[in-house]
Amino acid sequence: MTQKAIEFHNISKKFKHAQYYAVDKVNLSIEEGEFITILGSSGSGKTTLLKMVNKLYEPSQGSISLFGEDIANIDSIRLRRKIGYVIQQIGLFPHMTIAQNVATIPKLLQWNKKKINDRVAYLLNLVGLDANDFMNRYPSQLSGGQQQRIGLARALAVDPKIMLLDEPLGAVDAITRLSLQEELLRIHGGLNKTFLLVTHDINEAFKLGSRVVIMNSGKVSQFDTPRNIVANPADEFVYSLIESSRSQEQFWEGLR
Template structure:
């Protein structure tokens, strides 16, 4: 039986300026090894929810446990070092080589030099970049897609059990984005880690997630498999998302 990786219990986050909910009493249980996508429009609460999992934000109500540990009782820095985090802007250190970027967290954890070097080579190969070619380069010498691969490698460096990905492919061109989606599915399948991936793209959410969280105005509207959401939308908002995707399909059919 799979272990519960993330338990979110009655979690809320309130905007201090307005008193309205950014995240409104959310309850979720995610099993180890799942690939969960969080789908919603801007302002739906998906990024806020993700940031509460690694304690960049603190909930105003409720609790979050990772593998049975309440993260509120842990050192926030320790929590973040246990979690891989990938964002749209990548956030590579421009003055450091690719090798130094990927090695940043293992170095903080005081891994020995040989172990770090082996891990860098392993991860560059995993994300499809030849170590001998890329590890001495700097971020400015890479394409956007290559930088995003390095961001993923860096997030995986300390071998975290949980990976949080906040619209990592949002600024990437369509062809590269599709290739990166395929690569991410391959990587997840080989590692069996728990992935949470935020997106506003329904096609991306349904392609990647074995289950999808649909959010609107801070609430979870539906949490189910792509097939079940498509066949049985839980409310009007989810139904409108499905309808909009099907309208796009009709547009392309009309061009053939």
């Protein structure tokens, strides 16, 4: 039986000197094991919402619960070590080998050497990179897509129940992006983890998300399955997103 992994209770965020709320009275309930995508244009509040889950931003009002526990009562460092976090810029340490990069948090937690080595090898193979070939390389020796896979492996290192992914594929080329989307679906399908992924790409959001949060001006316009959103867009903004995607399809059809 699944349980609630993440719950947003009337959550709002207003930055200092800002005129408007970046996130405005959001209420969401996410089941354990779901792959949730958050879709919206720049300034819609999607990344702000994500960063409040691991307390990189503190809410102005409301609360967030992980597995029934209010994160306000959890030490920030302890919380972040229990949540995987992947960003577009990746942030690998250039002077460290791939194995050392992936092992960063396990070493801080003082895992023994064998446990760390076994975990690193497992994770590299999980993200589609041969451990024997990649362990001793450095980030500069990898392509952008390979570096992104290492970032994902590092985020999975301590087996977190929740993965936060902030436009993780935004900086890779279109072909690599499609490949990594398939990789994300495969990895999520084999793990009982809750994925929360931010994107501005409607095709990516609808391909990856079991349900999609569509945000506009800090508010949730719609939260539903891709099929239900397409069949019943909740407002003009959602309708315009769908129509923009359809117009792109028509463009490609016209080139055949």
